[in-house]
Amino acid sequence: MPRQTRGLTIVHTGNGKGKTTAALGMLFRAWGHDQRLCVIQFIKSEKGRWGETIAAERLGIEWHTLGEGFVWNPDDMGPAILKAREGWALAQERIASGAYDLILLDEFTYLLKFGWLDTKAVLDWLRAHKPAALHLIITGRDAPPALIEYADLVTVMENVKHPYEQGVRAQPGIEF
Amino acid sequence: MPRQTRGLTIVHTGNGKGKTTAALGMLFRAWGHDQRLCVIQFIKSEKGRWGETIAAERLGIEWHTLGEGFVWNPDDMGPAILKAREGWALAQERIASGAYDLILLDEFTYLLKFGWLDTKAVLDWLRAHKPAALHLIITGRDAPPALIEYADLVTVMENVKHPYEQGVRAQPGIEF
Numbered sequence: 001m002p003r004q005t006r007g008l009t010i011v012h013t014g015n016g017k018g019k020t021t022a023a024l025g026m027l028f029r030a031w032g033h034d035q036r037l038c039v040i041q042f043i044k045s046e047k048g049r050w051g052e053t054i055a056a057e058r059l060g061i062e063w064h065t066l067g068e069g070f071v072w073n074p075d076d077m078g079p080a081i082l083k084a085r086e087g088w089a090l091a092q093e094r095i096a097s098g099a100y101d102l103i104l105l106d107e108f109t110y111l112l113k114f115g116w117l118d119t120k121a122v123l124d125w126l127r128a129h130k131p132a133a134l135h136l137i138i139t140g141r142d143a144p145p146a147l148i149e150y151a152d153l154v155t156v157m158e159n160v161k162h163p164y165e166q167g168v169r170a171q172p173g174i175e176f
Numbered sequence: 177m178p179r180q181t182r183g184l185t186i187v188h189t190g191n192g193k194g195k196t197t198a199a200l201g202m203l204f205r206a207w208g209h210d211q212r213l214c215v216i217q218f219i220k221s222e223k224g225r226w227g228e229t230i231a232a233e234r235l236g237i238e239w240h241t242l243g244e245g246f247v248w249n250p251d252d253m254g255p256a257i258l259k260a261r262e263g264w265a266l267a268q269e270r271i272a273s274g275a276y277d278l279i280l281l282d283e284f285t286y287l288l289k290f291g292w293l294d295t296k297a298v299l300d301w302l303r304a305h306k307p308a309a310l311h312l313i314i315t316g317r318d319a320p321p322a323l324i325e326y327a328d329l330v331t332v333m334e335n336v337k338h339p340y341e342q343g344v345r346a347q348p349g350i351e352f
Contacts, residue, residue, distance in 0.1 A: 025202075027201075028203070031227075053208070157194070160330035
């Protein structure tokens with residue numbers, strides 16, 4: 001029988017659509033409950049104007065985008081790695097502050113997957129510093145097993161059908 | 177190569193968390209893009225004050241809840257079925273109007289699963305009346321195969337870990 005309320009660590013992973021989108025839905029609900037919210041988006045380019053960043057700006061939701069976009073050339077990785085670590089330092093500050101009800105680390109799994117941060121060091125830090133009442137949402141493909149083990153709630157999104165396969169391009173409001 | 181933009185029919189199904197939540201995330205993005213939005217929630221009780229209904233009210237998003245909550249006693253099904261069919265009639269009016277960019281039919285699959293509406297009749301109606309540019313999102317468990325066949329994008333949410341198993345109760349901002 002469910003009997004306690006506590007801050008959950010929630011992971012949305014898998015190759016399907018909807019990982020960030022489901023996190024935005026939680027944000028939307030939490031905003032309705034007047035919760036104190038912070039979003040840190042990794043990887044995604046700071047230059048993008050996404051539906052969610054416009055909406056967050058209008059709603060006064062604290063939002064940081066700390067990414068260079070996806071970088072494929074190993075010689076260009078340096079700035080992306082520095083930016084990602086800057087994002088994690090900011091995340092640590094916000095998490096440890098105790099000033100939030102819900103913090104979203106969007107696309108954070110890639111930092112672990114690429115080895116830009118050490119997964120064990122990140123989880124040890126969270127165990128020591130995450131306030132018990134804070135909900136922490138982490139999204140991205142290929143969540144490492146240790147993160148899945150640490151999390152309270154893990155949802156895997158799987159595509160059954162995807163319109164790209166049918167020649168339809170990404171469109172506003174749906175994909176971004 | 178992706179080459180066209182058109183309204184998608186999107187289905188979120190599966191036994192995992194995040195079906196409605198991912199739909200709310202799309203709504204949040206679409207609101208950021210100033211799209212014209214309508215939500216019809218089936219099954220859920222009209223009396224509930226959920227984070228998402230509070231948020232939608234504040235944002236001026238058109239939102240209808242047409243449900244009696246989940247009903248398990250067959251003798252009490254009558255009002256639930258009438259309410260559900262009333263919801264579908266409203267959905268048909270809104271869909272056919274051409275006045276929206278995105279319509280969400282939340283928990284709609286149950287009407288098909290329970291046989292309260294005929295799946296083939298619903299899909300025939302959509303084929304004939306859904307405007308080409310309209311994005312239609314349908315959520316709920318056990319989406320019938322014909323609906324999956326009809327949809328452009330189907331995501332199945334699977335739970336890997338769920339806190340109910342660990343004795344944590346549902347909490348605001350996360351579950352509702």
